[in-house]
Amino acid sequence: MLVIQNERLLGLLKPDYSIGDIYALLERLNQHGTFEFSALPNGLFPAAMLTDDTAYTGYANVWVRDNIHVAYAHYVIGETDVAVKTVQTLLRYFTQHRDRFDAIIQGQADPNVVMNRPHIRFNGQTLEENEEKWPQAQNDALGYFLWLYCLLVRDDLITPAIEEVSTLALFPFYFQAIEYWRDEDSGHWEETRKVEASSIGAVTAGLKVLRQVHLKPAFVNHCCQYRGQLVTLSLLDNLIAKGEQTLNAILPAECVQPAPDKNRPYDGALLFLIYPLEVVKGAIADQILDNVLTHLTRDVGICRYLGDSFWCADYKQKLSGELRTADFSDNMALRDQLLQPGEEAQWCIFDPIVSVIFGQKYQATQQPIDLQQQIHHLNRALGHVTGVDSEFGGFRCPELYHLENNRYTPSDATPLLWTQATLRIALEMMMHTLTAMNKNSV
């Protein structure tokens, strides 16, 4: 079923698009500010655009992961200067707090104390860490950063200075120190720590691009030593191999640890390993995609995983404001008890990614069904855009829809910049598909 929240978009949604149709959609959405990414002066993006009523969410903070997705969207649509500014500020942040890396690499801090980890959620205005307890062990976020930063270096959009390269050099040694391939982290969803494929995959992706730029002379000239240890290709290859070896053992699941609160056969986060990280391809990618479509896809959006109690039905009635986005990572059962099966929140960040994945498949296979699916998931994603009577205003991209008084309603993190970013990418990739089709037909 295609659920279209904003009926004013109905006339623009089609089973077959032309390039002109996509332009029309972009024009309509841009007219209404759907793709406004209000950055801080330093180029970082708060997670969501908040009002006084929704400030409790804490989404005014900066998440490394979200910033990478937003920056990457700008990279995809050609606004590379925005992407560069974001990752350079993030690098500055990591440089500013490199002691977190040092302490763990040198064994001076216990990585199991998550606040000892490099913080992936912080105050974007000041680049200061928050004191608030938070599940900071999120290797995927570091992986994402490494991946995009190196991507921009690879594309000569960034030429790192010596100090910057030395900060980058921290990452492989840090990943080595925590043994990322078997490190339990809180990952994309900031919840129970476990060995998660989506985190391992993100780190692997970062390391792989680092390996690519490692071959660039300008980079090698500054690189490769941390306190006397060299970042060699063999070090990187070894780390990558360990990551891939673990991925092979876990995928297409997210976590195969036997503990019930950790074991997870399906997870939407794995989609990101297919796109944009591109560390999973072929049959295993197809299996991940199939799992998501079969087990997690709902009428409105796509669930993060089965049993996800975040923004379960009537969430706002069941939890006070401060608890809604609180850290439950140490005791998820407290929140999980609120969930009725089948009432998981349906997220908006996945359909655009699924659309892009199908678009890539179509470009590889030319199978009409892949194009059809690319369009369908793009339309689903467009269906998430809020209606004009929404309490958050019309033409906004929510984080998710959850059941509130039996109606699927956006969560308070609306608009969420991560969703905006993925939707914008999906539209751009639809355009790429159509352009390629036109070329082929010529």
Place this chain on the structure above:
Amino acid sequence: MKAHWVRAVVLLFFWMCLFQGGENSYAAPEQAVAWVGNMYPSGLSNNILSLGKSFTVYTQVYEPMVTDFSGRGENISCTLYWGEVDRFGGDWNQVHVTPMTYSGDIGYNDEYGVTVTPETGLYEFTTRCSSQKPALVRWQNEGNGRLVVSPLPDAPTDRRAIWVNARTIAWNQPAATFYELHYATDGNLLVPVRQGEGIPLTLQQSLNWYSYPKFPYLNGYDAWRLPSAAVAAIPEILRSEVAIAAYDASGKLMDATGVQLQGVLDDLYSYDGELGVIYNNGTPTLKLWAPTAQSVVLRRFDDANPATSVKIEPMQFDSNTGVWSIEGNSSWDKQYYQYEVEVYTPTTRRIETNLVTDPYSVGLSTNSRLSQIVDLENDPSLKPEDWDNFEKPPFTVPEDMAIYEVHVRDFSRDDQSVPAEHRGLFKAFTYNGLNDKPMSDGMRHLMNLAKAGLTHIHLLPVFDFASVEESVDTRIDPNARVLASFAADTVQQQAIIGSIRGADSFNWGYDPYHYGVPEGSYSTEPRDQTRIIEFREMVQALNQSGLRVVLDMVYNHTFANGLYTQAVLDKVVPGYYHRYTREGYPHSSSCCADTAVEFDMMQKLMVDTMMRWIKAYKIDAFRFDLMNLLTAQRMIELKEKVQSLTVEQDGVDGESIYIYGEGWDFGSARDNGFYHANQYNMAGTGVGTFNDKIRDALHGGYAGDFPNSHRQGFINGLAYDWNGYFYNERFRNDLRTLTDRLRINLAGSLQTYKILDQNGHYTEGRSLNGAGYTRDPQETVNYLSKHDNETLYDLNLFKMPLGESGMAVTSMIERVRSQNMGLSLVGLSQGIPFFHMGSDMLRSKSLDRNSYDSGDWFNRVDFTYQDNNFGVGLPPAWSNQSRWSEMAPLLVNPSLKPDQHDILASVHHLQEILKIRQSSKLFRLETATDIKSRVHFHNTGPNQKDGLIVMSISDDRLPKLDPNYKEIIAIFNASKSTQNWSMPSLRGANVSLHPVQAESYDEAVRMASFTPETGEFHVPSRTTAVFVVTE
């Protein structure tokens, strides 16, 4: 050459006479050539030429030593003389002299020719040749040729004029000056090219839509009035070939056309008395309405043997009524007859002598060759035991009806529990466990349904139809064992059936031959009155089984018209009983020529034969095939006539007879400007119409070929379980739009029932794309499948996802539940539910979408519930070949073949739904007011849950309709997941699953529940759950 000289002498005399009138000095004699003659066309010949065509005249000339050599003789010239006349033999008005040219040698003669193109008129012509050396001239001497040049050289083939009453003819030919009516009693009419020979007509008025109710389409036509002097001739004219002609100011023919006579025949001869065989104390009188016939003769036979000699009896004509009659004697009883009708026939434009059966036949011989004289009303030998006194099942109101559509042959042809000699026949219905008869599997099925709440059996056509050979000895049926030996996706089965389908035992029977006689192929003996007795036995047995009987009548068309073998009406009064275009050709809105009930005697035939079925055969209801080809006015008159019947006077309570039909929006009645009997025009009349709104909302509709065949509806996944087609209908608002319409349908499809629609507006049913069209619940016959198109099971094979291209895979359990969901929604809608036989058995026709002539094989029904007939071969090419490639993989897929458990799940489901419907009057509300005040929908508006309909019916007002329940809540969860619905008003209330469902055959239904603490209902996926609220 002597002959030439003789002719020359004669010519000398003739040329003196040639141009009568004295002014023709141009014929002054010259020196004559030896001979001129052999004019072609010859002298005194009558020639008719179409206006605009060319006319060529040849002549030959002989001059010794000149023409008898090869090639053109020197110094000879020939000329055509031609001129227009007012009458042949009269003066030439002017003379045209046209030189002729040499065209060749004919023996010793030279031949000359010339071509001319005259205007409309009468002409004479002759030829003359002359030579210079010596100067001689000769005229051909065989008399002048005659030529008629006419815009209508033959009698008109069209009939664009309408004789609307005795003195008025309508025609839209305004360009002329003079108008005349012409006729020829011998059927050889040539419309004169000069004005003055016909009956002059005068312009009376210009017509509008309302001038003549039987002819609304004459709007804008001119009305032409016959003079008083012609009135006496009208009966003779009506027995003749007739044309109306238009002449210009010079009196020349401009246009002419034939005349449609129905209006004047109704005006002069409309007859309200009895027709057919009328008994008076054992003496039969035969009456035939045939006002245009020149003669009618009775041909009487002692028996039906074709070798039996005929007795010819003249019949008397009543010029006041147009009825031919003859009184017989008691010895004629059970004898056979036909009429010999001599009548002008427009289709052949000649007087024909037709041998024809009686349109009012009461009995027939095999294959309807002869009519039979029987006393249907009084002859005890035609009645089963206790026929006059047995009690019919009680009837209350139409809203209490529930109908099951049965084909006589399908019902028992393969029922092994019926004796072989009675399978497929009327007799099979008598195996009902009563009257010392065993119970057949089929009758057990029907009686179980009857116990559950079914009230009526609707029989596909059982009147005499033309498309099945009635003699068993002459039929050819395929060997089922041979057919069974072929694979599920092969063409052999249908190929074998196709090769013999013209001679096999099966047809639906929508091919009317005689409207008032039971079909012979359904009786054990078609040659005599046995069919009457066995038909009555069937009705009696069904009535005794608790079921009333509906006949499917096909008054909208006849199988044949004109002079085709199986035509009847057109052989008696040609051109009367059918509806014609403005040009005078038959309308064929369906397979065949449409009838025209707007005319009195067609309406009378319909009414009279219906009365016969009601009174003589105790039929309880009628279904009208393509009722929309009839007029709303005539249907209302018919209903009033039926309702006027009383037990005291007629032995029948007319109020207990229900009438319904197909009220679609197409066809000749509409095109001819009538208020045709479609759904909207019948609203408020109490006549029911098949409700395609609920049908299409439920399953997505029948739309023919790929990809339209994949369009989905509420029960099979629209939007919520996409099958890969029609992406534009995959949106939630599509499902909600459809669900809103379906809510209206559940509320009796009332025009004025209001719901809160998906946009948050209170909207009436008529505004929801016409979903609401009735004014009373008895006007909707709710259904989702019937004999037409695919069975519901087959239809869903195209509509539910098959796992292709990443779509879901539909399990057999889901298929069964989807089918059952459809049955539930029909069964629990306000109005009259109608079910196709086998729709409760997952019946398949192996994907056949039009099994009217697909033989027994594709139409089989198994009342042991072991097989649903899916996968028995590719369905017949003549209706399905375009989809074979799509069908073949389905037919061989074993997962699409249900087993007995699956079939039983559906069998039990319908019975449960009928029981539920029967359990409370709240499901059978009788007025729009009641429905509006008692039926409410929850889960509506912009925040509704998808695929979920929650309907409550309350008994919270007077009069109390249900002694047991104060409210009923029916929840239809079509979605693929369990859905909950909370009704806070019911917190703490005494709510339980309906007792029938608490004991349901379906485990999932039993799992439906209500939580009193929260007022929340829980209904499993694809499940209908009915909850009752008690005090």
